Amino acid sequence: MAGAPEFPECHVRPIWSERLLVALLARHPLRDGTGVTWADLAGDTFIVRHCGTGPQVHDHIVTRLVGNAQDLSILRFEVDRITLLSKVAQGYGVTIAGEATTLL
Secondary structure: OOOOOOOOOOOOOOOOOOOEEEEOOOOOOOOOOOOOOOHHHOOOEEEEEOOOOHHHHHHHHHHHHOOOOOOOEEEEEOOOHHHHHHHHHOOOOEEEEEHHHHHO
């Protein structure tokens, strides 16, 4: 799950954590930086999946950028994770993924 959702009717324990990374187009202006902040991404279009962790990623983006992005743009696609990364490469936008995604 992305973020730290709360389920009042359940006991929740983390079993692992990993860094969140942003997937950018190869020619994106932020590609050569040493790090990216949420504020750096405020003007970008985000793309997320409808399924899987897509809804949690969507909510995490909104939570992080509320008040910092004038025209927050998040597009949802009914695709798998690899196809979503392909859409980033095609210029549809940026996406947020766990560090394990780098293995793809």
